[in-house]
Amino acid sequence: MTRRGRRVGLPLPALLLAGVAVAFFALPLVGLLWRAPWSNAWTYLTDDAALTALRLSLVTSLCATALSIVFGVPLAWLLARVDFPGRGAVRALCLLSMVLPPVVGGVALFFALGRRGVVGQYLDEWFGVTLPFTTAGVVVAQTFVAMPFLVITVESALRQLDPRLEDASRTLGASRWYTFRRVTLPAIRPALIAGAVLSWARAFGEFGATITFAGNFPGTTQTMPLAVFLSLETNPEEAIVLALVMVAVSFAVLVGLRDRWFGAVGRPEQVAP
Amino acid sequence: MTLDARIGLRLGSLDLQVELAAHPGEVVALLGPNGAGKSTVLRCLAGLEPVDSGRVSIDGVVVDDPAADVFVEPEDRPIGFVFQDYVLFDHLTVLENVAYGMRARGVAKADARQRALEWLERFDLATYSRQRPGALSGGQAQRVALARALATNPRLLLLDEPLAALDVGTRAAVRRDLRQHLASFDGMRLVVTHDPVDAHALADRVVVLEAGRVVQTGTLAEVTAHPRTRYVADLVGVNLITGDVVDGVLTTPTGARVVIADAAAGPALATIRPHSVLLVRGDATGSSARNSWPGTIVDIDRLGERVRVVIIGELPLTAEITAAALDELQLRLGDRVHASVKATDIEVTPA
Numbered sequence: 328m329t330r331r332g333r334r335v336g337l338p339l340p341a342l343l344l345a346g347v348a349v350a351f352f353a354l355p356l357v358g359l360l361w362r363a364p365w366s367n368a369w370t371y372l373t374d375d376a377a378l379t380a381l382r383l384s385l386v387t388s389l390c391a392t393a394l395s396i397v398f399g400v401p402l403a404w405l406l407a408r409v410d411f412p413g414r415g416a417v418r419a420l421c422l423l424s425m426v427l428p429p430v431v432g433g434v435a436l437f438f439a440l441g442r443r444g445v446v447g448q449y450l451d452e453w454f455g456v457t458l459p460f461t462t463a464g465v466v467v468a469q470t471f472v473a474m475p476f477l478v479i480t481v482e483s484a485l486r487q488l489d490p491r492l493e494d495a496s497r498t499l500g501a502s503r504w505y506t507f508r509r510v511t512l513p514a515i516r517p518a519l520i521a522g523a524v525l526s527w528a529r530a531f532g533e534f535g536a537t538i539t540f541a542g543n544f545p546g547t548t549q550t551m552p553l554a555v556f557l558s559l560e561t562n563p564e565e566a567i568v569l570a571l572v573m574v575a576v577s578f579a580v581l582v583g584l585r586d587r588w589f590g591a592v593g594r595p596e597q598v599a600p
Numbered sequence: 601m602t603l604d605a606r607i608g609l610r611l612g613s614l615d616l617q618v619e620l621a622a623h624p625g626e627v628v629a630l631l632g633p634n635g636a637g638k639s640t641v642l643r644c645l646a647g648l649e650p651v652d653s654g655r656v657s658i659d660g661v662v663v664d665d666p667a668a669d670v671f672v673e674p675e676d677r678p679i680g681f682v683f684q685d686y687v688l689f690d691h692l693t694v695l696e697n698v699a700y701g702m703r704a705r706g707v708a709k710a711d712a713r714q715r716a717l718e719w720l721e722r723f724d725l726a727t728y729s730r731q732r733p734g735a736l737s738g739g740q741a742q743r744v745a746l747a748r749a750l751a752t753n754p755r756l757l758l759l760d761e762p763l764a765a766l767d768v769g770t771r772a773a774v775r776r777d778l779r780q781h782l783a784s785f786d787g788m789r790l791v792v793t794h795d796p797v798d799a800h801a802l803a804d805r806v807v808v809l810e811a812g813r814v815v816q817t818g819t820l821a822e823v824t825a826h827p828r829t830r831y832v833a834d835l836v837g838v839n840l841i842t843g844d845v846v847d848g849v850l851t852t853p854t855g856a857r858v859v860i861a862d863a864a865a866g867p868a869l870a871t872i873r874p875h876s877v878l879l880v881r882g883d884a885t886g887s888s889a890r891n892s893w894p895g896t897i898v899d900i901d902r903l904g905e906r907v908r909v910v911i912i913g914e915l916p917l918t919a920e921i922t923a924a925a926l927d928e929l930q931l932r933l934g935d936r937v938h939a940s941v942k943a944t945d946i947e948v949t950p951a
Contacts, residue, residue, distance in 0.1 A: 491687045494648050497674040498681035499701035500752050509704075513691040 359571055364564040371568040379546055380554035381572060384531060387462065387550060391469035391530035392477075392523055399477040399526070400519070404507075406478070407485035418482075425475045432471055433539025440467065440540075464541035465548050469530035476529050477522035484518030485511070524584045528577055602660075603756055603788050607644045608653035616640055616812040622756070622788040629803030630792045631836055636809040638792040639684070642758045645790070646681050647674035659755050675704070677756075680749030684761040686741045688733035694744055695720065695729035701752035719747040723781070738766045739774040746781055757782075759791045763798050772950035775801050796820065797869060797949060800840045808832050824874075824918050825910045826901050833903060839872040839917050842951055850948070856915035858941075859890040862948040869951040874920035876945035879909060879937050881929060892940040893917070897933055900926070911939055 364371075371377060406418050424432050440447040440458045450456040458464040492514060496506040512519070534552040541548040543557065551573050558566040603622040610616070616637045622628045630638045643649040645656060647663060650671055656664040658679070663672040689697050699716035703709065720726045723743045733741055742762060749757060766774055779802055782789055791802050799806050800820050808816040808823065808831075816828045820840065827833035843852040845868045850858040858870055895913025902908075907926045909919045917939050921929075931937065 489687065491683055492689065494643075494646075494674070495681065495683055495687045495689075496700070496704070497648065498646050498677075498679060499704055499748065500675045501700070501704035502673075502675055505704050509700075510689060516691075 356574060359567055359574065363567050363571060367564060368568050371565045372572065374565070376545055377554065377565070377569055377572075380549050380551050380569070383462070383465070383546070383549065384551040385576075387465045387469055388473075388527055388530040388533075390466045391473050391533075392527040394466065394470045395474040395477045395526040395530075396519070396523055399474045399522070400481055402474075403478045403481035403485060404511075407482045408490075421478060422475045424472050425479075429472055429533065429535025429537075430539050433468060433536035436468060436471060436536065436540045440464075459540055460542040460544065460548060462541075462547050465537050465550060468536040468540045469533045472533055472536050473526040473530040476525040477519075480518050480522030480525060481515060484515040488514050521584060524580060528580065531577060532573070603645070603658055603790070605641075605645060605656045606654035607641060607651050607656065609640065609644060609649065609651050611640060611649070614640060614812055616644075618809065618812070618814055620790075620807060620814070622790055624755075624788055625786055626805065627782055627789040627791060627803045629799035629806045630790060630809055631794065631796065631799050631806050632809035633794060633831060633835070635811075637812045638794075638809055639760050641809070642681070642760050642790065642792055645756065646679050646758055647672060647677050678754050680752060680754035680757045682742075682745045682749050682757070682759040682762055685765045686733075686745035688741060688744055688748070690732060690734055692732075693730050694725060694733060694736070697733060697744055698748045698751050701748065705752065716747075716751060719751050720744075723747045737770070739770050739777070742766070742774060742778070743781075746778070750785060755787045757785060757787055757789045759789070761792055761794070763793070763795070776951065778802065794835075796836050796838055797840065797871065799836075800869070801951065806836070808836055825899055825908065827903060827908065830903075833874070833906065833908070833920065837874065837908075837918065839870075839874065839877075841870040841872065841915070843868065843870065845948070852915065854914070856893060858915070858946065859943045860946050860948050861943045862946075864948065864950060867951045868948050871947040871949070872917065872941055872945065874908060874918045875906075876941055877917055877919035878940045879911075879919050879921060879925075879929065879931070880940070881931075881935070881937055890943050891946075892938050894936065894938050897931060897935045897937060900931065900933060909937075911937060913939075915939075 402421060406414060406421075437444065437459060439445050440450065442448065442451050442457055442459065447458065450458070458467055488511070492510050493506050496510045497503070501509065532552060533550070534556065537548065537550060538553055543549050543553050549557070551569060555566050555569045555573070558569060602624070603620070605618070605620045607616055607618045607620070614635070614637050618637070618641055620641065630641060632638050640649060644651050644664070651664050651666060653666060655662060658677060662668070662670050663677050664670065689700065692700065695713060695716050698719050699712040702712035702715060707715070717726065717729060720729050723746070725740065725743055725747065728736060728740060733744060736744065762778060763771055763775055775798060782802060791798070793799055804819070805817065806820050806823055807814055810829060810831055816823055816832055823832060824837040824839065827837035841850070841852055841858060843850040843858065845860065845862070845865050848860055848863060850860055850868055850870055852858070860870060893913055893915045895911035895915070895917065897909055898912050899910035900907060901910070902923065905923050906920055907923055909921060909926070909931065911917050911919065919939055
């Protein structure tokens with residue numbers, strides 16, 4: 328009876344196709360594991376350069392996630408709640424970096440924030456701040472590609488949230504800001520967590536924009552993806568080990584992002600009748 | 601110490617032009633079909649929807665007047681709002697829901713929780729204080745919503761379809777409960793509903809809204825006797841008779857007996873649609889109706905092709921007949937008639 332119950336609703340062709348999809352994602356991982364130089368793995372792992380790259384990756388990706396939340400949540404709120412002319416265009420602009428090749432994003436950032444860039448020249452002149460080829464530049468590049476994931480997730484949750492929850496809060500004497508902190512944020516928390524994790528994953532794996540905008544300097548801008556790419560040419564065995572480290576970290580985080588968070592994204596609050 | 605509102609607002613296809621007043625201690629029901637703008641009126645009074653034109657004042661304080669560039673934010677108005685489906689905060693416990701308004705107004709946490717607990721006790725909800733609203737029944741959720749709104753000590757209480765989310769089985773009990781709780785609040789109360797039974801049970805005065813306009817105001821009895829529009833006549837202007845049911849007979853406080861088809865016993869509210877009332881001169885024997893009451897015509901009101909005839913007697917009733925039937929029967933003010941109604945034409949709801 329249990330077997331029967333489990334099979335209900337999943338036609339065989341869909342099951343087969345889904346199986347192919349799982350295999351498609353699993354096989355490259357198997358390939359990595361297959362070719363991994365297990366006997367030398369520990370040496371590569373404890374290598375100073377590798378550890379430096381991993382630390383840099385973790386620090387910059389977390390910074391990028393924090394920036395994505397700080398700026399992305401208000402942006403999502405603006406897109407979801409404020410009906411202004413050109414909202415569609417603004418949304419497209421803010422999500423553009425999701426579809427843009429990261430290298431193009433990096434080049435564009437360079438022209439904008441580089442030492443001779445539109446804004447960058449003033450940053451340099453007035454504040455003495457240079458972003459390209461610095462760790463801060465890495466964070467900027469990562470934020471640029473990662474924030475849209477947070478914005479799109481949170482905006483969707485805000486759209487599905489019953490606006491009367493906020494109305495109820497206002498009629499109870501709460502200001503807009505108190506309402507946002509005490510009603511809106513808790514209600515969209517699952518989406519916020521999911522969006523933050525997606526952003527972090529994107530920032531952690533970021534390569535193209537980083538190498539274009541921030542370069543590839545060990546210790547300051549050489550993140551894990553860059554280190555993997557570099558060692559592919561010099562030492563493929565090391566590249567595989569570093570790649571597996573990235574896989575392990577990302578996999579652990581995504582597993583941590585449990586179904587319930589995905590499942591609860593944007594579900595409107597409901598009161599049982 | 602009153603509510604005084606002139607509301608002009610265009611919102612999508614709704615064109616709202618409404619004048620409304622309420623006095624302390626009074627319960628006003630805002631009745632009307634879906635889309636008439638009832639809820640929007642409440643939202644305007646609460647400040648959730650600024651008016652385009654007009655003026656809203658609560659207790660002598662102008663809270664919205666676009667001409668004078670005055671707009672008071674919802675959180676600064678002396679109002680309580682009970683939303684349709686209650687809109688409780690699911691991420692907070694029942695106690696935190698009730699304490700929310702006080703916390704938002706800066707009351708210290710321990711103090712707010714203590715006062716919230718007192719409110720819950722008053723509403724027989726103390727045992728649910730630690731639960732999430734999702735675990736409550738419809739009636740309990742409504743009481744929480746009411747306690748949450750009253751806990752901020754409002755002068756004007758706005759209730760949007762407070763009974764619409766309930767199933768028929770619990771509705772009567774919750775309605776009775778709500779009436780008691782509303783009676784214990786001395787401010788102004790405005791209840792939006794589309795059900796004349798609710799209006800009868802809860803309100804002193806009704807304001808009937810149709811397509812963004814007030815078409816009639818008065819007591820429900822006045823509106824029933826003289827409906828000004830077809831909607832009012834069909835849906836609002838019904839005979840509502842309270843009494844006690846024993847063995848399929850409802851007895852009114854004045855002693856009139858109404859035979860009903862419903863078996864439910866206890867206090868009940870019978871609804872008789874005026875067009876179900878048959879009028880004959882003299883004696884009603886020979887009719888298949890089991891209910892027949894003698895009375896005197898005190899009012900005749902024409903509304904197009906239909907005529908409302910108001911009868912007083914053992915059971916005061918409003919009948920609706922065609923203009924042709926009125927001519928045929930040659931009914932005049934002061935005539936003696938028998939009014940009869942088939943038992944199956946009487947709807948009964950527990951009161």
